[in-house]
Amino acid sequence: MAKKHRPQARKIAKQSNVKPTQPKNEEGAMIFSFKHLQLEHPQGKFCIKAKDGNYLSKFLGRLKDVSQQKANELRQSGGKALRAHTIDWEHTSEKSGFNHLNEQLQALTPYQFQLSANEHGRIHGFFIDNVFYAVWLDPNHELYP
Template sequence: MSSKKNKKRQDTDIRSQASSPRREVVNIQIPEGISFSFRYYQDDKEKFSIGGRDARYLASLLRRLRDLSQLKAEEVINNQSKSLRCHGILWQDTTEPNGFCIPNEDELVNIPYQFQISANEYGRVHGFFSENVFYVVWLDPDHNLYS
């Protein structure tokens, strides 16, 4: 019987906590910069697979995404750094002449882009911008987009 009383007491405590006043919402200014989305990420193509990569690859990728998130899209696109090498993709010059093959690609992708993860060591990231969001479509650790 005492266990039922304890359960009732716990239920009452939980309900009273849930109805307690909420904290005041504070508006935090989010710094401008690129956000990354993996909404269109494709990992089903062998040539763009990161399977079998070690932790150093993932750490380098995450560091690159973190660093780029400090910049605006225009800054990345116009960056002349040899370590970044961000530029548009011309599909006719690649091993994938049909593009990303994502639904509604013609409406979604204005210009496909690629950038390096690090100076030739970990390959490239392929995707596209929509305003300040870069949609990652392929990770290309072995530089397979170009023959």
């Protein structure tokens, strides 16, 4: 019986030695994570479904601008433009805070900052090092009614 001819796999040409580089994160610069973002709040709060594309555009633009800052500067001074500050759950509509998160995350200091002057609401979350974990997007100011 004749041997079947098997085609050999083509050798892949060596790629150039040029490797893509990722932009380096400035030491302490803000990084955003949406790992803990709650898109469906049980009471219907903190929802962006009804917002148009303009809201999303403003939101992403604001995050881009804020990501140029150092996380420690935002936590310490907040700046007037961002109105960033810690959240005191007692003075909010959510007395139990981020109760859907595990105990370790609930124990972290919650922060908020505005997206733009009252027009696009606020973002609420917490920091771990220089990473801000967004938990709620609050376009209608429902945390501090």
